[in-house]
Amino acid sequence: MRYLTIALSKGRLTDLSIELFENIGIDCSELKGSSRKLILSDEKNKIKFFLAKPSDVPTYVEYGAADIGIVGKDTLMEEGRHLYEVLNLGFAACKMAVAGPAELQGKLDELNNKRVATKYPRIARDYFEHKRKESIEVIKLNGSVELAPLVGLSEVIVDLVESGRTLKENGLVVLDTIADISARMVVNRVSMKMESERINKIIDGISSQLEKR
Amino acid sequence: MSKWKIYTPEGVQDILFNECFLKRNLEDKIRNIFRTSGYLEVETPTFEFYDVFSEDSDMTPQETMFKFFDQQGRILVLRPEMTIPVARIAATKYKDITTPIRCSYIGNTFKYNELGGGKQKEFTQAGIELLGVNTPEADAEVIATAISAVKATGLENFQIDIGQVEFFKGLMEEAGISKSDIERMRVLIDRKDYLGVEELVKGQNINEELKELIFSLPRLFGSLDVIDKVEKITLNKRSIAALENLRKVLQILEDYGYSKYVSVDLGMVQSLNYYTGIIFRGFTYGAGFPILSGGRYDNLVGKFGKSIPAIGFSLGINMIMMALERQKINKEKPKIDSMVCYGIDGRKVAFKVSQELRRQGLVVEMDVMLQDLDEIKKYASGKGIGGIVFIKDEENIDLYNIDSEETSSVNLSELLK
Numbered sequence: 001m002r003y004l005t006i007a008l009s010k011g012r013l014t015d016l017s018i019e020l021f022e023n024i025g026i027d028c029s030e031l032k033g034s035s036r037k038l039i040l041s042d043e044k045n046k047i048k049f050f051l052a053k054p055s056d057v058p059t060y061v062e063y064g065a066a067d068i069g070i071v072g073k074d075t076l077m078e079e080g081r082h083l084y085e086v087l088n089l090g091f092a093a094c095k096m097a098v099a100g101p102a103e104l105q106g107k108l109d110e111l112n113n114k115r116v117a118t119k120y121p122r123i124a125r126d127y128f129e130h131k132r133k134e135s136i137e138v139i140k141l142n143g144s145v146e147l148a149p150l151v152g153l154s155e156v157i158v159d160l161v162e163s164g165r166t167l168k169e170n171g172l173v174v175l176d177t178i179a180d181i182s183a184r185m186v187v188n189r190v191s192m193k194m195e196s197e198r199i200n201k202i203i204d205g206i207s208s209q210l211e212k213r
Numbered sequence: 214m215s216k217w218k219i220y221t222p223e224g225v226q227d228i229l230f231n232e233c234f235l236k237r238n239l240e241d242k243i244r245n246i247f248r249t250s251g252y253l254e255v256e257t258p259t260f261e262f263y264d265v266f267s268e269d270s271d272m273t274p275q276e277t278m279f280k281f282f283d284q285q286g287r288i289l290v291l292r293p294e295m296t297i298p299v300a301r302i303a304a305t306k307y308k309d310i311t312t313p314i315r316c317s318y319i320g321n322t323f324k325y326n327e328l329g330g331g332k333q334k335e336f337t338q339a340g341i342e343l344l345g346v347n348t349p350e351a352d353a354e355v356i357a358t359a360i361s362a363v364k365a366t367g368l369e370n371f372q373i374d375i376g377q378v379e380f381f382k383g384l385m386e387e388a389g390i391s392k393s394d395i396e397r398m399r400v401l402i403d404r405k406d407y408l409g410v411e412e413l414v415k416g417q418n419i420n421e422e423l424k425e426l427i428f429s430l431p432r433l434f435g436s437l438d439v440i441d442k443v444e445k446i447t448l449n450k451r452s453i454a455a456l457e458n459l460r461k462v463l464q465i466l467e468d469y470g471y472s473k474y475v476s477v478d479l480g481m482v483q484s485l486n487y488y489t490g491i492i493f494r495g496f497t498y499g500a501g502f503p504i505l506s507g508g509r510y511d512n513l514v515g516k517f518g519k520s521i522p523a524i525g526f527s528l529g530i531n532m533i534m535m536a537l538e539r540q541k542i543n544k545e546k547p548k549i550d551s552m553v554c555y556g557i558d559g560r561k562v563a564f565k566v567s568q569e570l571r572r573q574g575l576v577v578e579m580d581v582m583l584q585d586l587d588e589i590k591k592y593a594s595g596k597g598i599g600g601i602v603f604i605k606d607e608e609n610i611d612l613y614n615i616d617s618e619e620t621s622s623v624n625l626s627e628l629l630k
Contacts, residue, residue: 002498063330064501084405086431190496190503192405193372193476196435 001046004191004198007066009054009075013183016091017070024205058083058186067191068199073181074160078120084192086203087185090210096123096178099167100149100156108132108175111155117141117148118158127158127178146170224326224334232534234547236337239530240319242365243339250358252317252341257298259321263288266297268516271484273297277324279334291323295338296525297513303344304517312345312521319530330501331535340507340527347511347522349458352491353465359505359526360471363495366533367542371497371504373474374434376481377459378488378508383452384427388419398427399482405431422446434478437463443479455490462491487513491524499539504532547576549598554580554589559604562625566604569629590615602628 008017008031018028030040031049041048052060054071058079061069069083074096076085104111109132117139118124128136139154146166148154160181161167161174185206187199221227228236244254263280266273272294279291292298295318303314319339326332341358343351356373363371381402385395394413401409407428414427426446433439440456440463448456459477466475481492483506492508507526514521551570555563567577578598580589586603593601594615601613607625614620 059329062501064499065330085409086405086407088408187405188501190501193374193434193478193496194498 002195003041003046003048004068004195004202005048005050005066007057007060007069007071008049008051009057009069009071009183010051011054013054013070013072013092014051016089016183020070020089020206020209023209024202026202055079061186061188064188064190067188067195068202069186070183071186073179073184074120074123076184076186077126077179078122080122082189084187084189085184086187086192087207087210089183089185089206090213091183093180093182094160094162095174096120096158096181097161097174098127098156098158098176098178099146099161099172099174101171102173104156104175105173108156109134113137114156115139115154116156116158117145117154119143119145120158123178124158146172222334224328226333226335231546235537235545236530236534238545239366239533240337240339243362243528243530244317244319246358246362246365247317247339247341250315250341250354250361252315252343252358254317254319255299255302256320257292257295257302257318260289260291261298263290265301266290266293269297269487269513271486277326279323279325292320293324294322295320295340295527296342296510299342299525300344300510300514300523301517303342303521303523304514304519308519313351314344315341316344316525317341331529331532332502333531337530338527339530340505340525342523342525344514344523345521347490347509347524349461349465352458352462352509352524353469355507355524355526356462356466356475356491356493357469357471359493359495359507359528360469360474362528363497363505363533367537368497368504368533368540370540371474371495372476373493373495373505374476374478374481375459375462375491375493376478377455377491378482378485379455379490380452380459380479381430381482382485383449383455384423384430386451387449388417388423388427390417390419395485399485402430402480402482405480407431430480433480435476437477439477439479458490483508489522493526495528497536497540500532500536502529502532504529504536549578549596550575551577551600551602552580552589552593552598553577553602553604554584554586555604556606558606559610562607562610563602563604566602566610566625566628570602586613 008014018031022028026045026047027042039048039050054075057069057071058076058081060066061083062081072092114136116124116136119141121138121140124138128134141148145157145159148157149172150170156175167173192199266278267275278293281289283289299316299318307314321335322338323335326334341355343355360373390398398413401413410431411428414424440460444456466472483492487510488508489511490509494503495505497504505526505528509524511522514523553563553567567579570577589601598615600615603611610623610625610628612621612623
C-alpha cells in the first residue's frame with residue numbers, strides 16, 4: 001500500500017489536529033515526541049505526517065507532495081490554491097476583517113486613496129477590487145499590522161481579528177468583516193480520486209468526530 | 214550585459230539526451246495512436262494575435278499569457294493552448310470540408326504558470342479535436358483515444374473522471390439561482406467545499422429534494438451507480454438529458470473495453486462558459502495535477518465564424534513524464550549499438566558497412582579521430598557501446614564484443630550476411 005501523506009500546520013493548529021487524527025485511530029505518538037525527524041509515520045495505517053509552516057501547507061498539498069493538509073482558512077484564501085476543501089474543522093475560529101480608526105466607520109467609501117496594510121495582500125486586493133470594486137494600494141507587512149494606521153503608514157488594515165482587544169486598545173474598530181475563518185482540511189485533487197477510499201474514510205471519521213462535539 | 218548568458222529563465226528547461234530520447238519516443242507513440250485513429254496532425258503558429266485567445270477569458274485569462282507586439286503595434290501572444298487555434302482553423306481554412314473533422318497536434322505551449330509539481334512555463338501538449346459532430350459516439354471516441362494514448366505511454370494505473378456540465382446547468386436553472394450565485398456555487402463545488410455549498414444553498418428558496426441534491430454534488434463521484442442514484446430524483450429536462458448522454462457515453466466506453474479506467478464525477482464543473490457537455494480529466498499517481506483534460510465545447514468554433522460542435526482533449530507530456538519517472542516505468546535510454554572504425558585502406562568499406570548496419574536499424578557511430586584500438590575500446594566501454602567493428606580492408610574485419618571481450622574476424626560478405 002502507498003503511504004498517505006498528511007501536512008500539518010506548525011503552531012496553534014498542531015495539537016488540535018493531532019487530537020482529531022488520534023480520535024479516529026491514527027497513531028500520532030511520534031508527532032508528540034520531541035523527535036527532530038521531519039517526517040513521522042504511522043506504519044500500521046501507512047500514513048506519514050510532517051509539520052510545515054502554515055502558509056506552505058496549501059503548496060505541499062496542491063503539488064501532491066502531501067495528500068491531505070490541515071490549515072487555516074486565512075492561509076487558504078491568501079494562497080488561492082487549487083485544492084479540495086473538504087472539511088471545516090471549526091477550531092481556531094476568528095474573522096478576517098478590515099479595521100481602521102473609528103472615524104472611518106461607514107465612511108470607507110469616501111476615502112480616495114486607500115492604503116491598506118496587511119499580512120494578506122491577496123485577500124485585501126480580492127476584497128477591495130472584487131467586492132467593493134475599488135482600487136487600493138497594498139502595503140505588505142509581516143506583523144503588528146495594527147501599528148500601521150497609528151503611525152500614518154496606512155489608512156486601514158486587513159487582518160485576523162480574534163477578540164478585538166488589540167484593536168480596541170489602540171483605538172481601532174472593525175469596519176467590515178471579510179470572512180469567517182477556521183481550520184480546514186484540504187485534499188489534493190488527484191489524491192482525492194486515486195485514493196478516494198482511504199481519504200473518504202478519514203474525512204467521514206473526522207466529520208463524525210466533529211458532529212459529536 | 215552578459216550576466217545571464219549561462220542561465221535559462223525560470224520555467225523553461227533544457228531537455229538533455231536521456232530525457233529527450235524518452236520524450237520523443239512518447240510523442241511518437243502518442244502520435245501513432247492519433248494517426249491510426251484518423252486524427253491528422255496540424256501545426257499552428259507558436260505565436261498568434263492576442264484576439265484569438267482573448268475571447269475565452271475563462272480558459273486563458275490574459276494575465277497568464279506571454280505578450281508582445283508586432284510592427285504595427287498589435288498584441289501578439291505565445292500560444293497558451295492548442296484547442297483555440299484548431300477551432301480557428303476549422304472555422305476558417307476548413308470551413309468547407311466535410312465533417313467530421315479529425316485533427317491532432319503535438320506542440321509546445323506557454324503560460325505564466327506558477328512552478329512546481331511538474332508545472333513549467335513552457336510545456337508540451339498533445340491532443341485531438343473531433344469537430345462537426347455532437348453524438349455520444351463522438352464523445353466516447355475522444356475519451357477512448359485519450360485512454361489509448363495514455364496506455365501507449367506505458368502508464369497502467371490511471372483514472373479518467375467523466376462529468377457533464379449540462380447536468381449542473383440544469384440543476385441551477387431548476388433551482389432558479391442567479392447568475393452570480395451560479396458562479397459562486399461552481400467554484401465551491403469545484404473545490405468540494407461541502408460546507409460552503411451547504412451555506413449557499415440554505416439561503417435559497419428551493420425545494421428540499423433539490424437542495425439535498427445540490428448539497429451532495431461535491432460528493433457525487435464514483436461508479437455508474439452515481440447516475441442511477443441521481444436519476445431517481447425529479448429533475449428538469451436539461452439535467453435528465455445530460456445524465457442520459459453521460460450514461461450512453463459510459464456504455465460505449467464499456468464496449469471499447471475501457472470501463473476499468475473511467476469513473477463518474479457529477480461535481481466536475483470547470484468553466485461553464487467554455488464547456489457545453491461531457492467533460493473529463495485524467496489522473497495518475499506521482500503527478501499532483503491531472504495528466505489530461507478535455508470536453509465538449511460546442512460554442513467555441515462559432516466565435517471564429519462557423520458554428521459547429523466539437524470535443525477534444527489535451528495531454529500534458531511533461532506531466533506524463535513525471536508520472537512515468539515516479540512510477541518507475543519505461544526507463545528507455547538511447548543506446549549506440551556499434552562503433553565502426555577503420556584503417557585508411559578500409560575507409561570505403563567502412564562507410565558501406567555503416568550504411569548497411571543503419572539500414573538494418575542499428576545505431577552506428579563512426580570513429581572520426583582515427584584512434585588506435587585500445588583508445589576506441591576505452592571510449593566504447595565508457596559510453597556503453599555494444600561492439601566495435603574494426604575494418605582494415607574488405608577481407609579483414611575484426612569484431613569486438615565489449616561486454617564479453619570476445620574477438621572474431623570476418624570478411625565483408627560474412628559480416629553483411
